[in-house]
Amino acid sequence: MSGLSARIEALFHTVRRPDREQYTNEEVARACREATGESFSTTYLWQLRTGRRDNPTKRHLEALAHFFQVPPAYFFDERQGAEIAKELALLGALRDAGVRSLALRAVGLSPEGLDTVSELVDVIARRDAARRRPSP
16 A cells, blocks of 8 residues: 555544544545546545555645645645644544543643553553464
């Protein structure tokens, strides 16, 4: 998967409809057609998502950026794109009820308390990763 297709795919996985379901290719393609007045088919969007096409016009990328409410720089600027991708990952994680609950409970903690929670999360993440590794 190319960098462009991975970025588009990340938008589909992270930015959701109000009912929390993923947007369909048809919904996005239709909105992009309406925004640009240009051809933007469901098949073309699928090709961009899968890396089968990787040279869209600037207007197509701007329409995608507008639809998903990210700056166009997400597609054009490596540094800004990486920063926006991090923010999208955080938004995606906060969709998870358990993560959101933990984050909300941590809001009032002291800096020392936050450090302790962070250390505990690191320990648990290492333990979980060790459990997932195949045994030799």
